[in-house]
Structure formats: structure tokens, C-alpha cells
Amino acid sequence: MLTGIGIMLLTFVVMEGVAWVMHKYVLHGFLWFLHKSHHTRHNHVFELNDLFFAYYGTLSMLFFIFGSDPIDYRFWIGAGITLYGVAYFLIHDVFIHRRIKLFGSTSNVYLKALNMAHKVHHKTQGKHDSESFGMLWVAPRYFKLAYGIVKKQQERGAIYNQRT
């Protein structure tokens, strides 16, 4: 069980690497025709890009099917992929792109940095010259930026509180 959870967490971390490579070289590569839908403004509920959820969903399901009788390492790999998928959806689709209005603004430095990094990724609407392809791993410079903003907000809040 403990090994299983270890495999699951390791898969979760590896998935961030897989997602980065996929995003940079495949989605902004030969599968751009699918991913493009996520880089252009529209008012549809779904995007062609959402097919990737089906892809990772199928992948994890196969791991579950082949690894569950009896339960072996494949089951836990499937669990790790699922866990990453849920985290990705909550952060990328709900928190950053607000496809479901669930979270308000945050003063959490990590979440702010993550949001900024991804917004920079979306700045370029084309296939090339984008950056920040990862999701949960954020480059240190965004942390610095986010930290500065949060600190300023807090200072402003403190001044406001002193006045009232």
C-alpha cells in the first residue's frame, strides 16, 4: 500500500514533466490543430483541446483495468495520472480560465505565480514563441513577481486599516 502511494505520487510528479514535453513539442507541434482552439478567443463551452482529457482519461483507465486484478503497480500509475488530471483541471480550467466560477481571487503567492506564468503562455496566440509550458511547476521569476504584488496588496491593506 505504502509503495503504491509512493508510485502514485511519483507518477504525479512525472506527469508534470510529461505534460510539459507534450505541451511544448506535441501540442505546439504536430497536434497544434487541436491545441489551437485553446489559444484563440471564443465563447463555446468546449474546445477541441478538451480531447486531451479524453486521452489521459483513457490512458489511466487502461492502467486501472490491467493493474487491478490483483492490484499491482499499474493500478497506482493509473491513480497518479487521475490525480494529476484532477489537479490540472482544477488549476488550469477552474482557477486560471474560470470555466466554472468556483474560486475568487487569491493572495496565495504560489497560485498567483502559476496564474501569471500561464497567462504569459497565452499571450502569444500562435504556435511558436510561447513560454511557460508547465502547469504546476512555475519558474522562480514568477514567484518573485507574485510575491511583490501580494506584499504591496498587504501594505495597502495595512494603511487602509490604520486609517479606519
Ligand SMILES: [Zn+2]
Ligand atoms: Zn499552449
Ligand SMILES: [Zn+2]
Ligand atoms: Zn490555458
